[in-house]
Amino acid sequence: MSNLYIWFPNSEVRRTFVIELLEIPELAPRNGTKKAKKEYERQMESLNEHLEYLEAGKTQSPYFNLYKDYYQGNIPEWELKQMVDPWDPPRVFMKGFRQLYTQDSYEHRPGKWLVIKFRNTKQAAERYEWVLERIPTEWLGRNVPLPKTYQAEQKVKWVERVLENYEYLECDLLNKLLDALRYAKIENPRLFRGKRVYLWERLAFEYQSYGNLTKAEHCLRIQATLQPGSSEAFLNLGVFLTEAGRFSDAIAAYKEGLAVTPNCEFLNHNLASLYTSMGQPLLAQRALNEAILANPERGLNHFIKGEACMENQQFEAALTYFQQALTLLEDEEWVSVKLETLLNIGAAYMHLGQLDKAVTSFSEALGLEPDCLEAHAYLASCFGRQNNQARAKWHSMKARQLRRRQWHS
Numbered sequence: 001m002s003n004l005y006i007w008f009p010n011s012e013v014r015r016t017f018v019i020e021l022l023e024i025p026e027l028a029p030r031n032g033t034k035k036a037k038k039e040y041e042r043q044m045e046s047l048n049e050h051l052e053y054l055e056a057g058k059t060q061s062p063y064f065n066l067y068k069d070y071y072q073g074n075i076p077e078w079e080l081k082q083m084v085d086p087w088d089p090p091r092v093f094m095k096g097f098r099q100l101y102t103q104d105s106y107e108h109r110p111g112k113w114l115v116i117k118f119r120n121t122k123q124a125a126e127r128y129e130w131v132l133e134r135i136p137t138e139w140l141g142r143n144v145p146l147p148k149t150y151q152a153e154q155k156v157k158w159v160e161r162v163l164e165n166y167e168y169l170e171c172d173l174l175n176k177l178l179d180a181l182r183y184a185k186i187e188n189p190r191l192f193r194g195k196r197v198y199l200w201e202r203l204a205f206e207y208q209s210y211g212n213l214t215k216a217e218h219c220l221r222i223q224a225t226l227q228p229g230s231s232e233a234f235l236n237l238g239v240f241l242t243e244a245g246r247f248s249d250a251i252a253a254y255k256e257g258l259a260v261t262p263n264c265e266f267l268n269h270n271l272a273s274l275y276t277s278m279g280q281p282l283l284a285q286r287a288l289n290e291a292i293l294a295n296p297e298r299g300l301n302h303f304i305k306g307e308a309c310m311e312n313q314q315f316e317a318a319l320t321y322f323q324q325a326l327t328l329l330e331d332e333e334w335v336s337v338k339l340e341t342l343l344n345i346g347a348a349y350m351h352l353g354q355l356d357k358a359v360t361s362f363s364e365a366l367g368l369e370p371d372c373l374e375a376h377a378y379l380a381s382c383f384g385r386q387n388n389q390a391r392a393k394w395h396s397m398k399a400r401q402l403r404r405r406q407w408h409s
Contacts, residue, residue, distance in 0.1 A: 005141040008112040024086050050087045055102055063100035066093045096124025108150045152188035155180035169206055192226045208240050231257030231264050238270055263294035281312055299328030303341055315348040339368050355382050373402040
């Protein structure tokens with residue numbers, strides 16, 4: 001006979017059942033004598049010890065693998081004489097149990113489980129029928145419902161597999177993924193700690209690709225609730241809304257994000273860019289100032305502020321920000337931004353009529369990128385205004401060559 005797995009809601013209910021299963025009578029002193037009292041205390045101590053070992057887990061159980069201890073049902077006579085209590089292992093074996101132990105989970109179903117394997121005897125068959133009469137069917141083995149927390153985890157794993165293996169998601173499948181994540185969030189929100197929170201972001205991008213901003217926003221707002229100290233979801237939401245031309249809603253999204261992380265430079269960058277495109281330079285400048293205050297050591301912040309000043313023809317202020325950016329853009333990964341910064345510095349000097357300084361800046365740009373078309377074109381203009389026709393002609397020719405190369409590439 002295979003193992004019989006019985007689920008119990010708690011250890012107390014299971015212990016009560018075990019006492020009945022092993023036919024252990026209620027213990028009490030036989031009489032008022034000291035000897036009877038001492039025997040009662042011994043029995044109570046022995047019973048509790050056996051039950052505690054049973055409840056400690058499979059291999060701790062005194063009844064684990066009884067059939068191996070008493071091979072072919074042979075129990076030494078001396079052992080029967082010494083072990084007379086109904087909970088002693090040989091007595092339990094004689095009642096028809098091959099083994100008896102506990103565990104805290106079975107087939108992903110948590111609980112206080114009792115595992116019984118019966119012998120092939122008449123007494124064992126009677127005990128088996130006794131068990132089935134007292135245990136509800138829904139407490140037996142796989143009849144016990146899977147916990148919703150486990151179902152939630154399986155749904156999340158399914159979503160992960162789909163997103164990993166499918167490059168294109170049809171709307172119906174996408175909606176099923178969303179339903180799965182919603183179920184998981186309700187039943188086991190702790191699943192979305194760490195990287196799994198970005199499953200919501202991935203679905204948001206998929207919905208955005210279909211132009212379904214309603215569901216994209218829904219996913220991002222759920223992500224935001226799961227990341228209480230982060231404004232990443234609001235940053236993406238603002239970008240989605242901006243691309244859809246919903247500028248007022250985008251501003252509101254960025255401001256929601258700033259309420260969570262007031263010093264987020266990325267939100268301020270995007271907000272400044274949006275204000276600029278809407279023709280509100282003062283609000284754009286304010287947002288850029290906030291970005292710089294948030295991270296004054298980040299060269300990119302100063303670069304963007306410099307660009308804003310250039311757009312407003314504030315050339316001297318632009319030079320200040322660009323020069324500050326240069327001192328901070330030291331890593332190799334910022335070479336392209338550093339190149340743009342040098343070009344902007346040169347352009348600002350040209351606007352201010354300081355051609356020598358402009359030439360120096362454009363020459364430094366060529367030091368970073370010898371085939372920079374913009375630098376050669378600017379230098380041709382500078383030397384032309386300085387009446388240095390030979391150098392102006394050379395840089396002009398170089399710019400034309402680079403432009404033709406771009407056209408044919």
